[in-house]
Amino acid sequence: MRTLLRDKNGEVPAMLGGVIALMVAIIIGILVYYSIIAGVIPLSTPGYSSNALNNTNTTANTVFTLAPIIAIVVIASIILSVVSNFGRNQV
DSSP states (O other), rough: OOOTTTTSOOOOHHHHHHHHHHHHHHHHHHHHHHHHHHHOOOSSOOHHHHHHHHHHHHHHHHHHHHHHHHHHHHHHHHHHHHHHHTTTTOO
């Protein structure tokens, strides 16, 4: 683990920092969106506002479903890059 964090190129710690930032951004985005959307009251007459609100909720649900999958793929790519480097550059 120490050699992993003392990477001469600094690639692995930078990737880990990026993944952590991505996950924090996903969590903050979800919290902010659902805090704001709870306060939005559509007009009493059905029309453009209710359609826009429904479309926004549908899109947000899709994005928030795909965002953790993207984070998992990034983590898997980091693991694969670390595993592929085992046995190389042994001093």
